Amino acid sequence: MKYFLVMCISLGLLLQNFSKSLIVMQFQAQQSYIAKVLCENRSKPEMHCNGKCYLKKKLDRDTRQEKNSNMGKERFEVMFVNAIPTLQLDAPDEMLQHSSFYCNPLIVSPVYSIFHPPQPQVC
Numbered sequence: 001m002k003y004f005l006v007m008c009i010s011l012g013l014l015l016q017n018f019s020k021s022l023i024v025m026q027f028q029a030q031q032s033y034i035a036k037v038l039c040e041n042r043s044k045p046e047m048h049c050n051g052k053c054y055l056k057k058k059l060d061r062d063t064r065q066e067k068n069s070n071m072g073k074e075r076f077e078v079m080f081v082n083a084i085p086t087l088q089l090d091a092p093d094e095m096l097q098h099s100s101f102y103c104n105p106l107i108v109s110p111v112y113s114i115f116h117p118p119q120p121q122v123c
Contacts, residue, residue, distance in 0.1 A: 027055045
């Protein structure tokens with residue numbers, strides 16, 4: 001079911017993006033029928049329209065629909081808000097115990113029996 005839904009949505013998006021190409025392909029496939037029946041200038045053969053007026057009308061209609069559908073998309077602005085609240089875990093000053101502790105830093109050489117580079121293994 002998921003696969004079918006994904007395919008339908010993908011197909012819908014592809015058809016929407018390639019609508020002009022589909023209109024032109026449909027025109028070329030049915031050009032003789034459009035020129036004989038649907039052409040506005042079929043009574044004027046000297047114009048050699050051959051249904052191009054019908055194609056222009058369809059493309060203009062598609063452009064208007066695309067423009068109308070894009071109008072709603074231009075109105076919205078994207079704004080990111082940092083809505084993560086910060087939590088401060090600071091204790092009040094009177095509850096803190098102030099203690100100072102000082103150690104003499106001694107330079108200690110590393111223990112080489114533990115820390116040593118890896119030994120190459122010979123097979």
